[in-house]
Structure formats: C-alpha cells, structure tokens
Amino acid sequence: MTLTPKALMILAALTLAACQNPDRYGAGGDGGAGGAGGTPYVDTTGLGDPSDPRSIAYFNQTVGDMVHFAVDQSTLSDQARSILTAQASWLNQNPGYAIIIEGHADEQGTREYNLALGARRAASVQQFLITQGVSSARMKTISYGKERPLQVCSDEGCYAQNRRAVTVLSVGAGV
Amino acid sequence: MKLIPRLQSSALAALMALGLAGLSPEYAAAQDGSPPRIVIGPGVIEPMPIAAPVFVDEGGAGELARDLSRVVASDLVGTGFFREIPENAFISRITAFDGGIAFEDWKAINAQVLITGAVQASGDRITVKFRAYDVFNGQPIEGAALQFAGTRAGWRRMAHKVADVVYAKITGEGGYFDSRVVFVSESGPKNARLKRLAVMDYDGANVQFLTDSAAIVLAPRFSPSGDRILYTSYETGFPRITLMDVGSLKRRTLEEQAGTMTFAPRFSPDGGSVVFSLERGGNTDIYLMNLASGSVGQLTNAPSIETAPSFSPDGSQIVFESDRSGAPQIYIMPTGGGEARRVSGGEGRYGTPVWSPRGDLIAFTKQNAGRFHIGVMRSDGSEERLLTASFLDEGPTWAPNGRVIMFTRETAGAGGQASLWSVDITGRNLKQIPTEGPASDPAWSPLLP
Numbered sequence: 301m302t303l304t305p306k307a308l309m310i311l312a313a314l315t316l317a318a319c320q321n322p323d324r325y326g327a328g329g330d331g332g333a334g335g336a337g338g339t340p341y342v343d344t345t346g347l348g349d350p351s352d353p354r355s356i357a358y359f360n361q362t363v364g365d366m367v368h369f370a371v372d373q374s375t376l377s378d379q380a381r382s383i384l385t386a387q388a389s390w391l392n393q394n395p396g397y398a399i400i401i402e403g404h405a406d407e408q409g410t411r412e413y414n415l416a417l418g419a420r421r422a423a424s425v426q427q428f429l430i431t432q433g434v435s436s437a438r439m440k441t442i443s444y445g446k447e448r449p450l451q452v453c454s455d456e457g458c459y460a461q462n463r464r465a466v467t468v469l470s471v472g473a474g475v
Numbered sequence: 476m477k478l479i480p481r482l483q484s485s486a487l488a489a490l491m492a493l494g495l496a497g498l499s500p501e502y503a504a505a506q507d508g509s510p511p512r513i514v515i516g517p518g519v520i521e522p523m524p525i526a527a528p529v530f531v532d533e534g535g536a537g538e539l540a541r542d543l544s545r546v547v548a549s550d551l552v553g554t555g556f557f558r559e560i561p562e563n564a565f566i567s568r569i570t571a572f573d574g575g576i577a578f579e580d581w582k583a584i585n586a587q588v589l590i591t592g593a594v595q596a597s598g599d600r601i602t603v604k605f606r607a608y609d610v611f612n613g614q615p616i617e618g619a620a621l622q623f624a625g626t627r628a629g630w631r632r633m634a635h636k637v638a639d640v641v642y643a644k645i646t647g648e649g650g651y652f653d654s655r656v657v658f659v660s661e662s663g664p665k666n667a668r669l670k671r672l673a674v675m676d677y678d679g680a681n682v683q684f685l686t687d688s689a690a691i692v693l694a695p696r697f698s699p700s701g702d703r704i705l706y707t708s709y710e711t712g713f714p715r716i717t718l719m720d721v722g723s724l725k726r727r728t729l730e731e732q733a734g735t736m737t738f739a740p741r742f743s744p745d746g747g748s749v750v751f752s753l754e755r756g757g758n759t760d761i762y763l764m765n766l767a768s769g770s771v772g773q774l775t776n777a778p779s780i781e782t783a784p785s786f787s788p789d790g791s792q793i794v795f796e797s798d799r800s801g802a803p804q805i806y807i808m809p810t811g812g813g814e815a816r817r818v819s820g821g822e823g824r825y826g827t828p829v830w831s832p833r834g835d836l837i838a839f840t841k842q843n844a845g846r847f848h849i850g851v852m853r854s855d856g857s858e859e860r861l862l863t864a865s866f867l868d869e870g871p872t873w874a875p876n877g878r879v880i881m882f883t884r885e886t887a888g889a890g891g892q893a894s895l896w897s898v899d900i901t902g903r904n905l906k907q908i909p910t911e912g913p914a915s916d917p918a919w920s921p922l923l924p
Contacts, residue, residue, distance in 0.1 A: 322712040325667065326690055372802070374757070407885075410826040410840050410869050411693060411916070412739045413796065413803055415707075415714065416752065416759040416780040419736055423757020442713055443736060443754070447691055452665040454866070454887035 322400045322440060324468060325448050354394055356469045363390045367425060369463045371408070374420035376428060384425060387467055388432030397469040399434070401425050403443045404450070404466070406459035411445060418443030425465040510609050510616050511587050513556050513646045520903065522558040523587050523645070525551060526610075528569045529562075530592035536601070539627070540594050543603065543634045547590060550638035550652040553678070554879075555904035556645075560586050572604065578613040586610050590641060599626050603633045607641050619644045631680055632923065639922070649876035652677060655920040656872075656881065657695040657704055660684065661893055661913040670915075672706060674721070677874070677919070679895075679909040685724060694739065694870070694916045698746045701920040705729075705740040705749060716740045716751055718766075730764060730771065739782045743810075744790045750774070752782040761795055763810075774812035783827045786810070787834060787854070794818070794828040794837055794854070805839060807854065818856035827870050830854070832921075833877035836900065840869040840882075849882045851900055862902040867891075870915075875922040881908065883915040 348355025350362065359365060364387070367380035376384065391399065403422030405414035422441035430436050451458035513523055527548040530540040551557040566580035572593035581589050592605035607619035619640055625633055632653055639650025654677045663669040669688035672695055675681055685704070686692055693714075695706035701721070708717045711728060716737045719726040729749065730737050740751040749764045761775045761784045775781040779799035786793055794807045800817070803824045808815035819825040823843025830837055834854070841848040841861065847868040852859040867885040874880070878900055884907075885893040893915035895908040908917075 323690065323709045326709065326712075372798075407867065408842065409803075409824070410783070410796075410842075412752070412783045413780065413798075413826050415693075415736070415738050416754060416782050419754040419759060420757045420780070427757075440713075440734070441757075444691075447668065447693075449666050452889040452891075454891060 322442060322468075322470075324400075325444065356397070359387075359390055359394075359467075359469060363387055365467045365469075366464050368460060369421055369465070371406075371459075371463070372417065374417070374424040376424060381428065384428045385432060388429050388434050391429070391434045391438070392432075395438075397438075397471060399429075399439045400468045400470070401429075401439060401441045402448075402466045402468060403441065404448060404462055404464050405446045406462040407446045407449065407454065408459065409446065415443050415445035418445045421463075421465045425467065429467075510612070510614075511645055520555075522552075522556055524560050524585050525557050525588045525590060526560045526565065526581055526584070526586035527551075527590045528565060530594050530603075530605075531569060531572045533572070533593045533595040533602075535596035536594040537596070539596060539601065539630055543592060543594055543630060543637075544590075546631055546634035547592070547605075547638045547641070549678070550635060551642060553904075553906075554642065555899060556642075557588075560584055572606070576608060576613075578608070578610055581608075581610045588616070588641070588645065590637070592637065596627065599628075600624060601627050601630060601633070603630075603637070605637045605640075607644070616641075616644055631676060635676070648878055649922070651874040651876045651879060651919075651922060653923045654875055655697075655701070655923070656895075656908075656917045657685075657697055657706075657920070658895060658910075658917040659692060659695065659915045660910070661915055662688070665889060665891055672704070672719075673914075674704075675910070682911065685719060685721075694918075696741050696918045697920045698742045699744055699921060700746055701923065703742075703746075705742060705751075707738040707740070714738050716749070718749075730762075739784065741785050743786050744788055750784040750786065750793055752784070761793070772812070774808065774810075775815070785829045787830050788832055789834065794830055796826045796828060805837065805856075818852070818854065819859075820856055821859055829871055829873060831873050831877040832875060836877070838871035838873060838880050840871065849880060849898065851880075860902065862898045862900070863896070863905060868896075870917070872917050872919045874919055879904075881917045881919060883917065885915070 347357040350357035364383045367383050401422040403418030405417045426439050426441050449462045451461045527544050530544050532540040548559045552559050564584050567577045569591050589608040589610050595602045602624045604622035607616045609616050635652035638652045643650045655674050656677055657674045659670045660673040661668055661670055670692050671688040672685040672692050674683050690708055690710040693707040695704050704719045707714050714736045716729045717726050736754040738752050740749050752759050753762045759780045759782055761781045762771050762773050764771045777799055779797055781797045784793050784795040792807050796803050797806050803826050804817055805819035805825045805828045806815040806817050823841050825839050825841050827840045828837050836851045837854055838851050841850050846864050848861040849863045849868050849871050850861040865884055866887040869883050871880045871882045879897055881897045883893050884896045892913040895914045895917050898905045
C-alpha cells in the first residue's frame with residue numbers, strides 16, 4: 301500500500317486522536333503516532349509505508365525515533381547525537397509534523413525522581429534538535445518517568461532500553 | 476463523647492523515652508494494681524492477651540454484633556502488640572452489657588484485657604457501646620468506655636473507634652484505626668499499566684474508586700482534614716497536579732503553564748498551600764502555591780532535580796529530595812526557601828522523604844546495592860534505621876499516630892506487580908494490606924473526626 305501524503309494526512313486525522321491529548325498511553329492507546337517499540341496498544345495503521353521516506357514509519361524505523369541514556373544521565377552519547385542529527389534533518393525536510401519528545405526512565409529509582417529524570421532527558425533531546433534548526437514551536441516534551449517501560453524484564457538489558465527519549469510525530473504543525 | 480484519651484504520666488514518660496535503637500513493645504502484668512500497659516521500649520516482644528467476646532445484641536443487631544467484635548479484635552491484633560484468646564477457650568459468656576463480669580473466668584484463660592460491647596439496631600441507625608476491663612484488677616479501664624450512634628453502613632468505623640480507644644489507653648499512643656488510605660489501583664501489563672485513584676479504610680475494606688483509568692494517575696495525598704486529595708494526572712495529556720474534593724469528586728487542575736510539568740504535591744499542615752515540583756526546560760524545582768489566591772512562589776533554584784517535598788508538622792520546614800550532590804539525597808530548608816542542609820549521609824540514594832506527624836522522624840526510600848528499603852531517621856539525619864528490604868519498596872506514608880508506615884512494594888520481572896504493605900517503626904509487624912488487585916502509592920488520611 302502506498303499512500304500519498306495527502307491521503308496519509310486524512311487517514312491520520314481519522315484514525316488518530318490528533319494532538320488534542322498528546323498522551324499516547326491514555327486509555328485505548330490511540331493518542332499518537334507511536335514509536336518503534338512495536339507495542340501492541342499503539343495504532344500503527346496511520347504510520348504510512350516504511351519505504352516512503354516521508355512517512356512516519358520511515359522516520360521511526362529508518363531514521364530512528366529513539367535515543368538511550370546511561371543510568372541517571374541525560375547527556376547525549378555520540379550515537380544519540382548521530383541519531384538526533386538525522387532526526388533533525390528529516391524534521392526540517394518534513395515540516396508538516398508536530399513533535400512530542402517523551403522522556404522515560406527505568407524502574408530503578410522512585411516515581412518522583414524518575415518523572416524529573418524523564419523530563420531532563422526529553423529536554424536534552426529538544427535542546428539538541430533546536431540547535432539543529434528544528435523550530436521549538438513544533439516541539440513539546442513529556443515525561444513518563446518509569447510508568448511506560450518498553451521492555452518489562454528487571455535486569456540491565458531491559459533497563460538500558462527503557463532509559464530513553466522517543467521522538468513521536470503527529471500530523472499538523474503548531475500543536 | 477470523648478475520643479482523645481488523656482495520656483497518663485507514665486505513658487508520657489514512655490513516649491519521651493522512646494529511643495530509636497532496639498524498640499520493642501513489652502507489657503507488664505498488672506498485679507500491682509496499675510492498669511495493663513504496653514510500654515514501648517527495649518525488651519521482649521510478648522503480645523498482650525486480650526478477649527473480645529461477641530458484642531451483646533440489645534435488639535435488631537443480628538450479625539453486626541459479631542462483626543463489630545471481629546473488627547475490634549482484628550485492629551488490635553493487627554498491631555502486633557496484642558494476641559486474641561480464641562472464643563472456644565472462653566469459660567463464661569457476656570450476655571448482658573451491664574451484667575457482672577466473672578473476672579476469675581477471664582483470669583483463668585490469661586486474658587489481660589476484656590473488651591465487652593453491645594449494639595442495638597433500629598432501621599438504619601445503630602448504637603454501639605463498649606467497656607474494656609483490666610481483668611487482673613477486676614476493674615473497668617479508666618476512660619476505655621464509649622457510647623455512640625451512627626448509620627448501619629458506618630459500622631466498621633464504630634469498631635475502629637472502639638479499637639482506637641483501647642489501643643490508646645493501653646499503649647499511651649494515639650489511635651489510627653479509624654482512618655482511610657487513598658491509593659492507586661492498578662491493572663494491565665507492566666508496559667501499559669492502567670491506574671485509577673481509589674480510597675479504602677486503613678485495613679483494605681470499603682474500597683471506593685475516585686477516577687476511571689483513562690489517564691495515568693500518580694501519588695495521591697490527603698489534605699490535613701481528609702476532605703481533599705492532591706495527585707498527579709495525565710488527564711490533560713501532560714502530568715499536572717489535580718485537586719479533588721473527596722465528597723463531590725469535583726476536580727480541577729492546578730498551575731497549568733504551557734511547557735511545564737507539575738507533580739509531587741503535598742498540602743501544608745494548615746491545608747491552605749501546596750508544595751510541589753514544577754519542571755521547566757528539563758529542570759525541576761520546588762514551588763509553593765497558595766490555594767486561595769493561586770499565587771506561586773519558587774522555593775529552590777538549582778540546575779539539579781529538586782522534588783518530593785514534605786512539610787514538617789509545625790509548617791516551619793520542608794524536607795525534600797535533591798541530586799545536587801550528584802545522587803539523590805535528603806535536604807531540609809525553611810518553608811520560605813533559602814539555604815538547605817543535607818540530612819541523609821549514608822551510602823546509596825535517598826528519596827521521597829516524609830515527615831512524621833509527631834515531628835520526630837523522617838521516613839524515606841533508600842536504594843543501595845540493588846535493593847530498595849523503607850527507613851526512618853531523626854530529622855537531623857541521625858539514627859537511620861532501615862525497616863524493610865526488597866527488589867522495590869518506595870513511597871512511605873505515616874499512620875496518623877506516627878507509629879506505622881505504609882508503602883508500595885513491587886515485584887521484579889515481566890509479571891511484576893505492586894502491592895501495599897505496612898510496617899511498624901520498630902521494623903516489626905511487616906504485612907501486606909489486602910487489596911483486590913495490584914495497588915501502589917498509598918497515602919494515609921488523618922484520624923477521622
């Protein structure tokens with residue numbers, strides 16, 4: 301299936317709850333365009349064809365929608381900077397998308413501290429994207445703390461994947 | 476009716492002597508003519524034997540007579556300071572509330588305290604009275620008698636009030652059974668947890684849901700009078716502090732500044748202000764909002780994370796968590812803001828400090844060497860004691876009398892689930908609070924009026 305950008309926009313508007321409520325983890329799990337985590341509660345029907353370089357699916361899978369962090373840290377690794385540089389380049393070429401940057405923490409640490417830490421991580425990504433020319437008006441940040449792990453095991457292999465910031469796209473700039 | 480027992484001088488002395496090291500309850504048999512007393516202090520733990528026969532049905536009570544006596548006994552035994560003598564050991568029965576007591580029969584089964592009660596029901600109204608006896612001296616325990624009326628639906632509260640009076644008379648401590656706990660009821664898998672606010676009696680009974688699970692809700696807190704709840708909700712799409720009226724369930728979002736996140740709220744002791752964390756541009760600091768005027772003042776201003784603030788009971792200081800030293804530690808600052816002093820000093824990471832209602836201790840979450848602990852320390856950071864250890868224990872809340880702490884315990888792995896636990900500040904009597912499903916983030920109410 302190949303969708304034109306216009307058809308994609310209509311489909312997205314029909315199937316997604318647009319940007320009124322950026323919490324894509326709300327009940328029903330249909331609030332946004334989803335990350336690459338493959339979590340079953342994210343509606344993936346509106347993400348477009350991953351072979352279409354202008355699709356959200358392409359952004360998520362090929363550019364990479366996610367960067368990871370060391371324990372308690374919000375500094376960007378070289379690998380994270382490389383992914384974010386590619387994200388910025390894509391976002392600058394596709395100005396029609398609004399951006400929510402989600403910050404997440406692993407389950408080590410208290411609920412409150414992890415909320416603050418997730419916010420730090422999201423802000424770190426946002427600041428980097430701004431330096432790469434992405435308009436701050438397109439971006440919002442949100443922290444989920446340790447509330448939405450990507451991996452559910454309780455060892456470092458999972459924790460490392462859960463300490464993340466995810467760049468989530470939705471249609472329509474100027475949220 | 477008088478619910479607040481007068482502290483006797485010996486009980487006061489015991490309270491003041493309450494050292495933190497090696498606390499344990501002990502009781503002295505009352506053959507010397509003094510009333511039965513559990514003294515908190517170093518010594519052997521030997522729960523005091525009590526008898527709580529079925530309350531006398533003075534008309535229309537039916538099952539209520541037994542139910543009341545069961546809840547009274549359950550409250551007292553649940554403290555770990557009492558043990559109940561089983562009914563089948565009883566030699567004599569209590570058939571009339573004002574009838575004579577065959578003390579020899581209760582002495583023979585080694586009951587130290589006998590709790591008698593009566594209930595009369597008429598339509599929706601019930602009247603409950605009780606009297607506790609010092610068996611060895613063959614006397615009613617001074618002040619341990621009460622009569623009150625209420626609705627049938629409120630019968631458990633009446634039982635809790637009876638138990639609170641007995642507990643207070645015998646330990647010299649305030650009661651805590653007639654109280655509620657607001658918490659987060661959880662369901663669903665670990666990566667898509669559904670959360671809703673609920674409130675229950677302190678023992679897990681009478682659960683009532685306050686929200687649905689459409690949005691993530693976190694860390695509710697009762698107001699000092701128990702009529703309002705603060706919590707963090709994702710209802711607007713972003714984490715925001717929400718204020719709910721418990722009676723009407725009406726709620727409103729506090730402090731909705733675009734581009735910020737607000738969380739970790741707690742009331743001031745007078746209930747008029749809220750101390751909380753506000754995050755802007757990735758940096759989290761502590762703020763104070765006056766609820767009547769809406770005015771907001773910033774209390775900390777640092778590039779580090781400042782969160783989890785909690786007032787001292789006199790309202791003069793705020794204890795909070797900060798990672799300004801590199802790892803989360805506990806600090807205390809004046810309520811107006813200003814210089815903070817670090818009070819946690821041990822190895823590991825410290826968070827979620829909560830000041831005891833008695834003002835003497837601060838409870839906290841500690842993370843060290845891959846384990847989580849609930850602990851207490853004096854407000855100057857001395858005499859730290861860890862009360863629990865597990866894969867994940869966090870978020871302590873104090874019983875109204877400052878003797879018991881409830882917290883969240885979560886198990887590891889893909890099937891990990893949260894549950895509510897309580898522990899005495901001696902570290903004894905660790906137990907799970909029964910809830911229908913997984914539960915987290917408990918917050919204790921004050922003693923109900």
